[in-house]
Amino acid sequence: MQTPEPQSEHLWLHQLVGEWSIESECVMGPDQPPMTTTGREVVRLLGKVWTIGESSGNAPGDGFESIMTLGYDPQTKRFVGSFIASTMTHFWPYSGWLDASGRILTLDSEGPSFSGDGTMAKYQDIIEFITNDHRTLTARVQSPDGSWQQFMTAHYRRE
Template identity: 30%
Template structure:
C-alpha cells in the first residue's frame, strides 16, 4: 500500500482544518464579529488624566484577521516617551465573550482581557488583572471601556478597582477616525480661533453653553516649548456639530477678534435661541439685540466675553 509522506499528511490536515474553519467563520456572522469590524481603519488617539492637565496624542491602525480578530497598533507620545503598543481583539464563540491581549514597550507584561457588550451594543467593557500602580510586586483589577458614539468616534475610559471595591477612572480619551480625505490630499476647512491664554476656558464655556457641542482633542504646551506651559497648543471641538480649531498664541499681539467674521448658529426653537443668546452675551457686548429684523423673525448679534462674534438665528432667513 502506498503511503503518503509525513509532511504531505500534515499539509492535508492543515488545509482541511483551515477549510472547515473558513466555512464556519464565513457562516457564523454574529453580531459580535460584525461589531469588531467597526475598529478597522486609521484613528487619531487622545488620552487625558481625570483633571485634564495631562494629555497625550497619537495614532491607532486597526486591521482584520478574518472576521474573528482585529489587531490594533498604537503609537503615542507620552511626554517625550514614544509608546508603541499592540492589541488583539477577538471573539471566543464557545464562551460568548470578547477576549483581548495588550503588549507595549513600557512593560514586560502581557495583559489578558475578557469582556462583553452592553445591551445597546454600543459599549464594550474589558476586565484584566495587571501590575499594581502603587504596590510593587502586587496586582490590581483593571477595566477598560470602549464606547462607539458613532462610526467615527470611540470614547475610552480606563479604571482601576480600589480597596473599597469601587472603580476609579485614571485615564479617559477618544479615538477619532482618520477619513480618506485626510490622507489623500483632499482639503478640509475648519474655522480656527486664536486666543491669548484663555482658549481652554473658552472652549469649555462654548461646549457647556451650546447644545450638540463637545471637545474632541486637546494638546497643551509643556515646559521648554515656545508657548506658555499649560496653554492650548492645538485643540479641536464641535459647536452645534460644526468643527472648530483653537490655539493660544505663543506670542503676544495687538490684534484680536473682530465682528467682521462671526460664527452663525441656527437654533431649533425660540426657547433655544433666547437661551443661547443670553448665555453667550454675558460678559460680552450686544451688537444687535434679539428681535424681528424683517430678514429674520428672531435674530441677534453679539460679541462674547472672549471677543468672539456670534450671530444667533431662529427661523428662515428672508
C-alpha cells in the same frame, strides 16, 4: 481547518477597522497633574474574526507603541483579546462583554497595582462608540474597597 464564519459579535468589532487619531488624558495619582498624549492607531482585520490595533504616539520619554487584539469566543460567549505596550512589561489578557445598547464593550483584565508593592489589581478598559467615527477608551482600576477609579480617557476619531 475551516475558516470560522463571523458572528454578530465579530461584526461589531469590524467597526474598529480604520485609521484613527488619538487624544488622551491620564492621571497617575492624586498628587500628579494629568498627562496628555496624542497619537495614531491603525486597526486591521485578521481574517474576519480578529482585529489588531497598532498605536503609537507621544508620551514622556520615548513615546509609546502598543498592540491590542480583540476577538469573540463563541464557546465562552466572551470577547477576548490582549494588550501590550512599549511602556510596560505586563501582558494584559482581556475577557469582556457588550452592553445591552450595543455601544459599550467592557474588557476585564488584571495587572500590577499602582501602589508599586507587587500586588495585583483588577482593571477595565471600556470602549464606547459615540458615533461611527468617534469612540472613547476609558481605563479604570478597582480600589481595595471595591469601587472603580477612572485614570485614563482617550478619544479616537476616524481619519
